[in-house]
Amino acid sequence: MIGPKHDGGWSTLASTYLFESKWYNLRQDQVRLPSGDDITYTLVEHPGFVVVVPLTSDGYVILERIYRYTVQRTVIECPAGALDGESPIDAAKRELLEETGFEAGDLASIAHFFGSTGISDEEFHIVVATDLRDTGRTDREATEQMEIIRMPLDEAAELARSGAIADAPSALAILLAHDRR
Amino acid sequence: MIGPKHDGGWSTLASTYLFESKWYNLRQDQVRLPSGDDITYTLVEHPGFVVVVPLTSDGYVILERIYRYTVQRTVIECPAGALDGESPIDAAKRELLEETGFEAGDLASIAHFFGSTGISDEEFHIVVATDLRDTGRTDREATEQMEIIRMPLDEAAELARSGAIADAPSALAILLAHDRR
Numbered sequence: 001m002i003g004p005k006h007d008g009g010w011s012t013l014a015s016t017y018l019f020e021s022k023w024y025n026l027r028q029d030q031v032r033l034p035s036g037d038d039i040t041y042t043l044v045e046h047p048g049f050v051v052v053v054p055l056t057s058d059g060y061v062i063l064e065r066i067y068r069y070t071v072q073r074t075v076i077e078c079p080a081g082a083l084d085g086e087s088p089i090d091a092a093k094r095e096l097l098e099e100t101g102f103e104a105g106d107l108a109s110i111a112h113f114f115g116s117t118g119i120s121d122e123e124f125h126i127v128v129a130t131d132l133r134d135t136g137r138t139d140r141e142a143t144e145q146m147e148i149i150r151m152p153l154d155e156a157a158e159l160a161r162s163g164a165i166a167d168a169p170s171a172l173a174i175l176l177a178h179d180r181r
Numbered sequence: 182m183i184g185p186k187h188d189g190g191w192s193t194l195a196s197t198y199l200f201e202s203k204w205y206n207l208r209q210d211q212v213r214l215p216s217g218d219d220i221t222y223t224l225v226e227h228p229g230f231v232v233v234v235p236l237t238s239d240g241y242v243i244l245e246r247i248y249r250y251t252v253q254r255t256v257i258e259c260p261a262g263a264l265d266g267e268s269p270i271d272a273a274k275r276e277l278l279e280e281t282g283f284e285a286g287d288l289a290s291i292a293h294f295f296g297s298t299g300i301s302d303e304e305f306h307i308v309v310a311t312d313l314r315d316t317g318r319t320d321r322e323a324t325e326q327m328e329i330i331r332m333p334l335d336e337a338a339e340l341a342r343s344g345a346i347a348d349a350p351s352a353l354a355i356l357l358a359h360d361r362r
Contacts, residue, residue: 002347003255008248008326018200019207021223024300026200026207031250037323042202043251044225044300067189068298069212070224074184075298082299111344113352116296116303117249117256118263119205119225124349142218145189161357163292166183168305171294172353176342 009034018042023082024122046115046122050092051169052079053177054102054129061153061174062100062132063165066146076149076159078170080124088112088125096129100148101138105131111176115169126173128180153178190215199223204263205303227296227303231273232350233260234358235283235310242334242355243281243313244346247327257330257340259351261305269293269306277310281329282319286312292357296350307354309361334359 011032019026025045032038054062067074081095089107096102107129115122140146151159157178160171192213200207206226213219235243248255262276270288277283288310296303321327332340338359341352 005253007253010250019223033323035323039324041250042200069191069222070298070302071295072186072188113344113349114252114347115349117251117348121251122297142214142216161360163294166295167298168294168296168349168353172349175356179342
């Protein structure tokens with residue numbers, strides 16, 4: 001259980017947006033700390049996202065080999081995407097279908113985490129998807145340059161533990177899904 | 182193994198900084214995709230950070246209960262901090278001492294991950310610290326509003342698996358350290 005929201009004795013004196021987009025905003029706050037010191041705190045406001053672990057009935061996981069411009073590398077990740085005003089389960093269902101073409105008969109949210117508490121409010125939900133059916137159709141965005149791969153969940157967990165699955169939310173999602181099998 | 186850096190066929194046509202600070206920058210790029218489409222991609226440039234798992238000889242881990250303004254909650258995290266032009270091991274040694282007062286006789290970097298590949302280049306290194314000695318002195322920043330707690334590593338792994346340790350890098354670090362014991 002994550003504890004309740006509270007202000008920790010920090011007072012927000014003023015807020016300005018330095019950047020706004022449909023993906024995230026950058027907000028700059030003037031803040032008075034409990035010590036009485038005034039500071040500037042600049043943070044990312046993010047709508048949150050889902051990380052999907054799609055498991056086949058024969059013990060495989062469906063993953064993506066995707067090019068990430070941010071880190072200038074092709075990395076292995078779980079299907080994932082931002083919440084678009086919908087529940088984590090609905091977002092997981094939608095993203096899985098759009099990115100991989102798989103429909104899931106069953107989806108379960110197993111845990112949620114904050115991604116980068118020093119600079120961002122981003123939170124992600126880990127959703128395990130089972131009872132999969134391949135529709136053979138995807139609907140990707142232009143930036144989603146990927147191929148779909150499948151591997152035994154045991155092997156994916158090993159790659160997550162070593163850092164070879166280098167995206168932290170994906171690695172954590174795979175390890176938690178693996179622990180529950 | 183993470184693959185090598187490459188451009189994926191994406192061409193950066195122009196770059197502008199929307200925000201710069203000692204913690205991170207926000208960079209906005211005009212990019213031509215392999216499809217020929219031109220897009221705007223805005224990303225966080227981060228210096229990287231370390232997440233430290235300090236383990237005592239009797240099976241306990243030293244953690245922090247810290248207020249995070251970004252998520253307006255007090256959360257349990259590993260000692261952590263940004264790289265300040267130093268190696269991950271040196272940063273881990275410094276952050277551990279500053280935040281908790283513990284000196285580590287042995288530090289080992291066990292894996293590294295990207296934190297949020299959709300919007301940021303941030304990368305973190307997981308460092309396990311052992312042979313601990315409590316100096317009784319800390320040197321925290323004004324925003325580091327925390328208390329130090331210790332709990333059995335087994336219990337911390339359970340809290341990480343459930344999401345009760347809600348910071349994803351900390352949860353992943355604890356699970357990997359636990360798997361290695």
